[in-house]
Amino acid sequence: MNQEERLRNILLSSKLGPITPFFGLVKGVCECGKPRTDKHKPGKHPRFGGWQNDYSTTDEQVVSGWSVQFPKSNFAVISGIDSVVLDLDIRAGKNGVSELEALAVAAGLPLPQTITVISGSGTGAKHLYFKVPPICEGSAACKTVHSGQ
Numbered sequence: 001m002n003q004e005e006r007l008r009n010i011l012l013s014s015k016l017g018p019i020t021p022f023f024g025l026v027k028g029v030c031e032c033g034k035p036r037t038d039k040h041k042p043g044k045h046p047r048f049g050g051w052q053n054d055y056s057t058t059d060e061q062v063v064s065g066w067s068v069q070f071p072k073s074n075f076a077v078i079s080g081i082d083s084v085v086l087d088l089d090i091r092a093g094k095n096g097v098s099e100l101e102a103l104a105v106a107a108g109l110p111l112p113q114t115i116t117v118i119s120g121s122g123t124g125a126k127h128l129y130f131k132v133p134p135i136c137e138g139s140a141a142c143k144t145v146h147s148g149q
């Protein structure tokens, strides 16, 4: 993927809600310089403290600037504001992708087309992003569903 395609994808992700830059990987090593541990997942943590308030945005100029300033950054969509994420893991004995497909078939409904991220794990796991429907704004029932309770 070239830089233009990368920026287009990053800007597309910002349509789902505020995004924030994460550290990236350079030759498999986290840009922060720390080694992989149980608590440190390379390339999977925010670049900035205070990211929730001071370093998250949907502003295209800011996002474009970050993509130039941090060309190896990963970017994370802050979910639960404008979008929700369905995380379809594939692990030993569990396949969230095929289970969702089976549910759709059983319901007789096609899976909606949406922004889908293929996990970097290489297992085929996916993250499906959905906009929060306007009907859910301020709805306690929707919040219960979104929080997984």
Ligand SMILES: [Zn+2]
Pocket (backbone or CB within 6 Å): 023, 030, 031, 032, 033, 034, 040, 041, 042, 043, 044, 045
């Ligand atoms: Zn790191």
